[in-house]
Each structure stands twice: as C-alpha cells, then as structure tokens.
Amino acid sequence: MGPLNAVVERYMPSAFLFAVALTAVVAVAALIVTDSGPAEVVNGWGDGLSGLLAFTMQMVLILLLGYMLAHTGPVHRLLVKLGSVPRSEGQAYIFVVVVTAVASLITWGLGLVVGAVIAKEVARQGKTKGLRLHFPLLVAAGYSGWVVWHMGYSGSGPLAAATEGSFVTELTGQVIPMSETTFSIWNMVGAVLTVIGVAAAMYFVRPRSASKIIEFDPKQEAAAYVKEDINTPADRLDASRWPTLLLGLALAAYIIMHFANGGTLTLDIVNWSFMMLILLLVANSSEMLALVRSSASNVGDVVFQYPLYAGILGIMASTGLMEWLTQKMVMISTEATFPIIGLFSAGLVNIFVPSGGAQFAVQGPIVLDAAQALGVDPAIAIMAVAYGDQWTNMIQPFWALPLLAIAGLKIRDIMGYTTITFLVSGVFFAGILFTANLFL
Template identity: 30%
Template structure:
C-alpha cells in the first residue's frame, strides 16, 4: 500500500471519528443555556461550600444578574450588525464577484478559509454570514466542482481560529471600556485599550500564524476526485433569491422606501467618526465598543439603502442574538457570586481560584495552564467570549500575582476561547442555517483543524508571553 493511500485513509479515519463525536454530542448534549444554568448552580454550591450562607449567595445572585446588561446588549449588537451588513445588496454583489476568483476545488476551500479568518478579525458575526454566502456562491458555479462540506467548514474557520484576536473580541472590548467593566474587575486590571491587547505585535503575529495554518489545513484536507460531495449531491437548494420589498401601500410610507434619510444619517455618522479621530488618540477611538457598533449599525442602514430594507434585515437577524441575550445575565450572576459571596475568613471562591492558578502557573507555565483551562471550560460552556466575565477576576488577579502582563493574559484567554468552537457545534448554528447543512457535515473537517491548532496555540502563547514585561494597571 502506498504512503499516499495510507495518509488518505488516516485523514478519513480522523474525519469519521470527529463526525461520530459530533453526532454523540448532538444527541446527548443539552442546549448551551442549560450549561449556563448548571454553571450558576455549581458556582452557588461552591460558594456555600466555601462558607457563604444560602441567603448571601441568593442575594448576590439577584444583585449581580443585571450588572452587565449594557455589555449583553453590546454583544448582541455585534451579531446583529454583522448579519445586517453581510446580507445587504452591495455586499451580496461583492460576494458573487469574488466567488469567481478560485480556479481549483482545493483553492476554493482555501480561499473561503482565508476570507473567513480575515473578515472575522473585523466582526465575527459578519464573518459567519459573509463566509456562508460565499461558500454557497462558489458551490453554484457550474465550472468548479468543490466539496460543499469542506467549503462550509472553511467558512466557519474565522470563528474557530482568530475571531477573538480581532476587533469584535468581547474580552478585549470589555477591558477597553471602563463603563462596562464590573467594579471588582476594574480594581484589578484598570483599563486595557487595544494597544495592550489585540494590537500588540505578539497578538498580530499569532493571528497571522493561525490564519496561515487554517488555510493550509483547509487546502490539504479538502476532498478531491470521487470523494468530493457537492451541494447537489447533498440535495441542498442553492437558489438564493432575494425577496423584493412589497410595494408601498400608502403615501405615508414614502420615506420608508426613500434613500434620503439613510444617506443623511450616514453623513452625520461619518462626521462624528472624523471628529473622533481628529480630537482623540487613535487607540482610544478604535477601542470604543459603542463607537464600533454604531458605525456598523449605520453602515448596514446605508448599504440596505432604505429604512424598510434595513428593518427587514434586522427582523431576520434578531433570532441569531437569542443565545447572547439569555446567557449573559447568567454569566454576570456567576461572576457576582464568585467575587462577592464571601465565605470563611472573608475569602471568596474567586480569591481561592486566583491563589490556585498562582501556585500551579508560577515559573512560566501560567499561559499554558490558563489556556488549557479556558479551552476545556469552553467545550462545555460556549459563550462567544462571555465566560471572560466569570473568569477575569481570578485569572487577572493570579496574572498580577505571577507578574504576567495583563494585556497578554487577555489574549491568552482570547486565543484559547476560539479553540472549542472547532469541536463544539454551538456557534455553527447561524452558519448551518445559511448553508443548509448539519453540524456533523462540517465537524469532521473542523476537528482536524483543532488537532493542528491546539499545540500551535499553546506554543505561541508560552513563547510570545516570555517577550512581555509586567505593567501596572492603568485606572480611568
């Protein structure tokens, strides 16, 4: 038997194993919201075992439940604005044009992987929808027979590789926005703008390496020849017909169908952006989560052209935000119990965890320990970055104790947070709706990516972490 044949059979075996694992999790794992509920119960039990009274735990739970309501809305808007921009007519036309660039089946898969990762550095919600529509556009080409499963998996790589290292990283955005930081976390970390997190040369280098790795694995693992399964083979309907707007029914609706108001509001927003860059430091401007979301929201309005077209897109986008809206208050409650429910000796569970990570992560192993812990927790609680609200107080305290740079600690979390997405299909759901596929169709390919990403991420986090010096927190 030739080495080529052996290698091919090995790859198929890995894909089969991943698909069986995905099938098992789809059958036996409950919804991610159930995991969040279970997390609250576990954290409450841990606080009581630590000596906190049931009354204290219950009071802390209720008091902290809405502590992060503004941040919850902000993260929901990341998803909504990404969807609205990706489905606008100008972006849809761009997708159709760039879908003509690839010339080979493998090249088309690598192309989708590259764009998925690059776009996710701007907005992970946009990446999911944009890449899914690109995969469909390539699959519609009659002159190119590409594997639709591999195209779909490539479209997911932005969320499974580098999204948390980009501008829509919820952890980096939270740390750069003092009004969104819980008081107990602000006392530990101060404010960390993007210059301390996602825009360090170490973070940008890591993102570049992971993008290159993702594209290479996507290219190498794409099926060829008779192994290719097209969208037609999988009975997927690729007719992306955009429903036209209904005609105006009354004179009062004319502004809903007019481009006047979107253009004027767009010009007003542009003036605000220009003034921000003229009057404020560059890093402060691009680190502003509220400004970032406002620009994306108005961009979606302008790209859709009319208020009616924009509102129709928003209506379709709202269901994709459900997970964020109902899970994040539970993360806030967990964080409050961990950091505020004092037990024996006036010590909280968060303080015990900080001491544990300080002891086992001392001597240069801190980055690897925190990364493995974050990745394992992410397998059970997919959060889109929301777990940072729970982990940050004790992780950042232990980082301070061992002298690890706080900005890089955020990036340790960010890089590790993306890894579980390659295995857990929770965040595939919006993409699967676009593709018309099931999670098990993609996980065989994404699991293969996980096998390559895990050791590379751990190595980079450890090696690049050694290039930092500890800097004291900067208070607002």
C-alpha cells in the first residue's frame, strides 16, 4: 500500500482538475474516432452543460436531505451508538464498510453521508478507547462500502427497467421487474460476498506502524442546532412541533398513496421519503432550517462540477463516441463473455460520466440491443451496466466530494485505499455476472 499511496498523493490532482482533464480527453477522442469536427464537439459540450439540470437538482437534494437525515437527533444518536461498537482497530475498518454498505443498499444518498459520519464517529470514540485508528483509511472504508449501491434499492438502472414505458420496455417488449435484477438471489448473494471481500481488504491494508497512522483530530464542531430564546409569537411558531409534523404526515400520506396506486420507486420518491423522515424527526422548523444551513456547504462541489460531467456526456452522446465505444467492446463479445465485456465497457464510460441514471439512459439501449442479439438475459445486461457504474466510482473522485467535505480530507488522502477496493470488487463483480449468466 505504501508505494500506491505515495503515487496517488503525489500525482492525483483535485477533483475539479480531474473533470477538466476528462473533458479534454473526451473531446480529443471524439475528434479522432468520429466524423465530428471541432465545432460539433464544442456545440455538443455547450449544449450538454445544461442537459442534466433536473437530474443535478435530484442529486443535490438526495445529498442535502441525506446529510440532514443523518444529523437529525434520533438518527445521529443511533450513529453514535453504532460508533461505539468496534472494540479493536481491525474491527473498526470492517464495521465502517459494513454499515455504509447497508445504508447504500437502502439508498445511495444515505450511504454516502453515513459513510463519512460513521467514519468520524468510530474515529472519535475509538480515540477515547485508546485505539490507534488511521482516519484516512476509515473514510476510505466509508467510501468503499458505497461500491455496492447500484445492487440495492435505489439502483437507477434496475429502477428504469422496472418502469412501464421506459426504453427498456420498448427494446425488450417487457418490463423487467426488480425481482429479476436487484432482488434476484444471485445479485443479493453477490452483494454480501462483495461487502465481505471489500471489508477484508480494508482490514488487511490497515497500517501497522504507529508512525504511519494519522488519527482523527477532534476539532471543535459547532452544533447543528442551538435552541434560541423564545420571546415573541414568531419565536413560538418557529419552536412549535406542529408545522413540520403536519407537513411530514401529509408527505407520508402522498407516498403511501403513490405506491397504493401502483407507483414505483424513483429518485423523486427517494427524496420525498428523506424529506418526510426529516420533517417527522426534527423538533421544529428552526432545527430543520439549521440542518439545511449545515448541510448546504457539503454539496457545493457537486453543484459546480456536475455541469462539467454533463458537458462530457453531451460530447459523448452528440458525437456518437459513447455508441462507438460500447459497440467496439460489444463486438468482441460472445454469449459467455458478454457480461464481463459489459462490465468493463460500463466501468470505462462511468469514469467519464459518473451518473448511474444518465449513463444507463445512453448506454443501456446499446448494451440491451447487443444482449438480445447474443441471446443474453436482459437482466444480466442491466446489472452489467449497474455493476460497471458503481465499480469505477472507486477511482473516480466525483462522488467522494460530499464524503470528503464532511470528513475534512482531500481525495488523494483516500484514493490509494479505494483503488484496492476497485481491484477487489472488480473480481467479485465479474465473477457474479459470469456465474449468473451460466444459469439464466
């Protein structure tokens, strides 16, 4: 691990410069392998900048609300209790991976936030117990647990395939229920095995030498909410439990009716579920607004950088570069090797477009069409794209930004460790897809 960390710390640029470099690489590639000229590339990039604004807002909300939910009184107390569970250094790293993975399988936004919060809490309480814990590795363990998010409840690829009227229905002539993708036995067993493998990797790469351990620095952190004096009728209204409670109950009623009427789980429903829980768990509107202010600082980098990745997607989609890349990889596939090739192609595309929903919308039809031609079950094709999307997040800094903001670290502090996660999880993902394809 030492040499790998040294290389990463020395040469890994900031997440912003990484996005700029990817933009340049994609632009040059489009000029070389497609018929597009410079003007078409620039137009594709410029038009793409605003192409994911609605999706960007969904992403911002899920991070904002996930952070707020993790810092509501009841949830934060639960995380504090969880932070006291590990009794040794090795247990601490394993525990952070497992807790984050469970949260990520429920919904990816919660997993990102919980990964950072539980890493800090385990580090804080470990220090009081006399444990020598390497804080960057704890945070890396928190991010590593997120590697299974697309195998869980909020996976955008399987959700799209299970939605009536989606492009998946048009291509395959059927809705692919989540019982064949997310909730299939092979995917659920695969998720458990992957988490075990990643947790074991974090355990074995932990630094043994005291000189290499960077401990958590318990800085003075301002409370997310400090009760204010109540002097006026307006103060009493802000301190009242009823406005947030009634709004939370109304949102709960809407969500129940949504599912009762045959509605499916979407990113919007995930966000409204988060909002409902926040409204029901906070003490009053003053606490809720304090949580908003506290969490807003953790989504700034995402807000600014997401249009850059939308621009990259614009180039890849408008010039045909993504289609060219996917088709070249699929062309060398056979029925047996298709899942592995699909995994690698999706992983490669995700480095340039780190958005599960946007990637699946563009790459999904090409992969599904190839799967049909080769006689591969569409569920395998869907999960190959899903696995590839979550896999290379471990070497792509974009989604680590909120976690790092909460933890107060830089991407180069954890990337050496998450690269190990990338290698280990890749073996599991390839094995799961290859094995499942043999029996479907």
